[in-house]
Amino acid sequence: MRSFFEELKHRNVIRVGIAYIIAGWLLAQVVDLAADAFHAPDWLMQMLIVVLLVGLPVALFLAWAYELTPEGVKKAADVPSGTVKDPRSGQTLNRVTLIALVVALGWIAWNETHDEAIVAKPTNSAVTDKSIAVLPFADFSSGGDYAWFADGLTDEILNALARTRDLRVASRTSSFQYRGEAQNIPEVAAALGVAHILEGSVRRAGDRIRVTAQLIRASDDAHLWSETFDASSDDSIDIQETIAFEIASLLDTAMNPDELRKMVAAGTESIAAWESYVQLREMVATSLIEFDPSFGNTEMFALYRKIIAADPAFAEAHLTFARVVSGWLSLSSVAVAPAELSIDETRQLFTNVSAAASRYARTEEARLSAEILRAQVQLRLTDKVRLTRDLLALQPNNLQVWSDHLETLLETSQFDEARVVAQRATIYDFPSAEMRDDLLLAWTARLDLPLGIAMAERALSQPSPTEAVYYQARRVFLYADRVAEAAEIGRRYMSAATDPTWTLMVKIRQACAEGRLEDAEALYAGSEFKDLTVSRSNIQWLALKTLGRDAEAEALLRPLDEPDTLFTLAGFLTYTYFDPRPFPQLSAALEAQGVQRHNPTQLNFACKR
DSSP states (O other): OOOOHHHHHTHHHHHHHHHHHHHHHHHHHHHHHHHHHHHHHHHHHHHHHHHHHHHHHHHHHHHEEEEETEEEEEEEGGGTTOOOOHHHHHHHHHHHHHHHHHHHHHHHHHHHHHHHHHHHHHOOOOOOSEEEEOOOEOOOOSSSOOOOHHHHHHHHHHHHHTTTTTOOOOOOHHHHTTSSSOOOHHHHHHHHOOOOEEEEEEEEEEEEEEEEEEEETTTEEEEEEEEEEEEEGGGGGHHHHHHHHHHHHHHHOOHHHHHHHHHHSSSSSSSHHHHHHHHHHHHHHHHHHTTTTTTTTTHHHHHHHHHHHHHHHHHHHHHHHHHHHHHHHTSSSSSSOTTTOOHHHHHHHHHHHHHHHHHHHHHHHHHHHHHHHHHTTTTOOHHHHHHHHHHHHHTTTTTHHHHHHHHHHHHHHHHHHHHHHHHHHHHHOBBOOOHHHHHHHHHHHTTHHHHHHHHHHHHHHSOOOOOHHHHHHHHHHTTTOOOHHHHHHHHHHHHHOOOHHHHHHOOOOOHTTTTTTHHHHHHHHHHGGGGGGGGGGGHHHHHHHTTHHHHHHHHHHHHGGGGGGHHHHHHHGGOOOOOOOOTTHHHHHHHHHTOOOOOOOOOOTTOOO
16 A cells, blocks of 8 residues: 555656646746737736646646556556556656756746846946937928927927836927937937937928827937828827827836826817917927017917817816916016006916816826916915925926925925925936926025035036026026126126016126126116016016115015015015015915014125115
8 A cells, every 4th residue: 555645656746746837837938928029918927827827736636537557548546556557657757847947947047147148238327228308390391380380299299208207308408409400319319318319300281291200229320110190280189199109118118008198198189279289388488498578478378268269178278378377477487468468367367277277187286286376376375385295296207396396495484495305306317307497596596505506507518508597597606706707607698688677687786796886776777677567576676686775675565565466575485585574464474374484685796885
């Protein structure tokens, strides 16, 4: 009578189990490799593993229940105990097990060697494979009048890719400096710190458009993907969506197709609304660079009205324009409202637009963005701090959100936290830096001057700094008493500047910093500041503070200390040398929210009287 273990050996159950496990493991490796090559769904491997696990006890049972004899396969119970076993059964199992084991060991050895080779391959730590720059699409239309569409399409693709969490996208400002130039792709990619370049062109004839796009790998200048879209202008949304989807899929991002398609959706089914929207976005982006108070304000208002006439529920358009109108209301902004809008009409416009942006928001991030604007204009500063924190948690890769949060901390005098946020923002590895350097360095320099100087030097070292960068960087150098360097930056600013009022401000600051009080006073006396309305008195206030005429600066703003204009007055809270105490209404609003304002700092480059 054999023991149970001896019976298992006699019936080859142990051999069958070993052979099954080795062969099953090999089968799983082969299927896994094939599944990757053919982009099979994830459930395929899961199902195979389940089948193999279920098959193991079945194989063991069959090995126990049946036996190979010289007469063939029989039930083990029907084989007399003294019957001699067919030696072929054990030999066959031994061969199968040995072959499977050799193949498995070979597979493991190859896999380890392959992994080591990958690890040993030299890489550039500054450039990740999942990185891309979207160069401005060229306009090849016969009339050359479709550049706005090409730029808008580029913007939409860039923004869609930038929202993919594990894809690093070069900023619009950096990419657009290569507009219209013959490109050496490896050099451009190296300058932008990316591994891939997307470029393309747009051609329009009548109501037909042809969009060509191609993805290029910078390391070997190889074309990974290219596509030409021939369609009517009604299909422009689908083109933008398809390009973004294809690129993100080719670069193997973490987004699954369904989530990615939702992400890149334009947010409207109206072609007329979308075409007006991309023009609006392009004009808004240009206005930030132009540094011209009235640039495009009437045109942007007209475009917005066209958008909502075509699609009243277009949330992204409402949000974009709400940001524009909040700038028209803020004294700390360069932009001004169209002349046909009174201050009351501008406030009502903001109320309507921001409410629509919140009501029609398709994501929590969009809703929070709209509510942040509403809290800002309604002077609910503690709510704004909470909302910007919530949005930062959802969008840690969005530099604009960091800037909004930093601005709010400055307004509420939470300088310690603001300093930490500024330091984190300047070293954070942003996948996409769409926000201009000038605003972040302006906030940072008021909190951490050495860090602000470093940021200013970095911004000035970039190709073709904007007027706004020159303006803010020059002021940072004045904060640091580096007057001669500030003068040189001022000359570079004035050679590019288009607005005479801000140019005058640059001259007054430089004269005061150099101790030329009479020159500064003469510049102010010959200015047109006196013609500014009280709601646009920020530049006159800055000039008076620079001249050391603090009492006049305070008197200038006193008419704004009314409930309807408190937001306009509160725009000065980001200036650390602004003192809200002489303004009872503003002081009461801050006190009611528990905001403890720090004592104002002194403007170091102001004229000495």
